[in-house]
Amino acid sequence: MHATAIENLIEKFEQLPGIGRKSAERIAFHILEHMSSDDARSMAAGIIDAKEKICLCQTCQNLTDTNPCKICSSPKRDNSIICVVESPEDVSAIENTHEFNGLYHVLHGALSPMDGISPDDIKINELLLRLTDGGVKEVIMATNPTVSGTATAVYISKLLAPFDVKVTRIAHGIPIGSDLEYADKITLIKALEGRQIM
């Protein structure tokens, strides 16, 4: 019984990740009831603008509006370390720690034969290309600790064997602030295996 334009708007927002029917309705009504026409226009323009301006960095494959991206072209970053992640969100997460000063490589996915995602579907060749130049001393595999993320890390580490480069994997263990008793079995095993001298 919604007006067509409202229903249409609700359906658009329903397509977004984490937005169900209820949230989509709430957002649509917010735009119609509480947003000025200018703000609504500016939101619409923001979507088109980002979609038009953003492309993949020719080097690290992260989303960027300059090419190469800000990180790849920064003289302050350490060119000898590449951190390999699955998605641009992972780059944001690591950047927010302000503790990593190397470069990134975004795979845009992880190997998953079940979903038909093979090595050619993610940016593995682009990573190998970056190593042929030399200068890279360490590649940190920071793919997710899931089945496909781990498989991807193992697959890439084998490909990197011919190169003179150290391949490392981010540590798995009990998250800081959480409780041992709530940790799942595999995380606990990893935490024990990865124990370090204090």
Place this chain on the structure above:
Amino acid sequence: MHATAIENLIEKFEQLPGIGRKSAERIAFHILEHMSSDDARSMAAGIIDAKEKICLCQTCQNLTDTNPCKICSSPKRDNSIICVVESPEDVSAIENTHEFNGLYHVLHGALSPMDGISPDDIKINELLLRLTDGGVKEVIMATNPTVSGTATAVYISKLLAPFDVKVTRIAHGIPIGSDLEYADKITLIKALEGRQIM
């Protein structure tokens, strides 16, 4: 360290209700990574289109793209009952029950002196105007059972006293499917007060 166009897009989505920084990032990356340019354009157009076409129904003040709205102009609806609600979302919620066949009146808010919302800020005069024509036999106050919603219901019911119209309030009590022991004290009191013969 996000590209400007991405940061701009994230900020736009952060303004929406129920969307925090994290969800806004996820939505922005989804649009950039997984949506086609056409879909993104169509989403942007949907926002502008809805904002341009949707106005308030001259009768019930609900959001509509026809004037009067589909409900007010439907010959199948019972013109003698008006259900007064705070927001267009409330109309959707009641319409989804398919159990109410009367008309609505959307106040667009509730009285709240603390927030500076006085009777002139919500659509009370428009409701009184609808009653001067006669023909309305019952006004159901379906504002929220909050302090401001209840105050609004009481305020309007007093204004309606001079009219020859029955003013009712939706029932408050234990929600169906929930558990007595988890109900708050005031809901329990209301449930006891509102008890009915079986």
